[in-house]
Amino acid sequence: MCITSLISSLALAGIVVMFTLLGIGTNTLKAVHNQLDQQPPSEDDDYTDVREEAKNILEMVMDHIETVKIVLYILLGLVLLCVITSSMLIHGVRRNRRGLLVPYIFQEILNVIALVAISIWGLVIFGTQYQIVSSVIGLFIGAFIHCYFALVVFSQYQALGLIRMHEEISMK
Incomplete structure (x- = not known):
């Protein structure tokens, strides 16, 4: 009986940790989206297109x-x-x-x-x-x-x- 309750509590703790990590991941995604919004594009930047694609995809996901x-x-x-x-x-x-x-x-x-x-x-x-x-x-x-x-x-x-x-x- 004691082992069963230990295993079930460990499983529940694992689920809570996974949900927490998922929440942290979505918060990180929001932070990256905000960071991309704040960066002004420069004229001599070779990666402007890549940033725009990433920004568009993040906007779709955030919507x-x-x-x-x-x-x-x-x-x-x-x-x-x-x-x-x-x-x-x-x-x-x-x-x-x-x-x-x-x-x-x-x-x-x-x-x-x-x-x-x-x-x-x-x-x-x-x-x-x-x-x-x-x-x-x-x-x-x-x-x-x-x-x-x-x-x-x-x-x-x-x-x-x-x-x-x-x-x-x-x-x-």
Whole structure:
């Protein structure tokens, strides 16, 4: 009983720390945005275009900062869920318990849905700027990798089922 409460309190503390870091990150983003607003462009500066692009992207993000926070909280929840399901996956493979592989498969399906939804949301909200499109392409590649992982785990799930079936037949 004591170990369970210790683990749950440590998990809660970890979640609080992550939310705090996320808040610090958004505050830092606001500070960078304000700093870029205060710098006047000079005529002989070779990096004026780069600063303008960064300023435009930060303005877009700052316009939708609450939505960005919600998306980051959703991703944080998925990461925490991924830690739990990955440990279940490892335990299930080591102990030949195929029922422990199912949560990981559902987690990967959730990851793919979330990545595709975030990609579409990013294109709708932020438009088709170069940086946004390259990020969306990365998210789609990540979604395909998650699909592959889900298929690998599903094939292991099927293999464990066949192994169990052959063991039951050989016992008779």
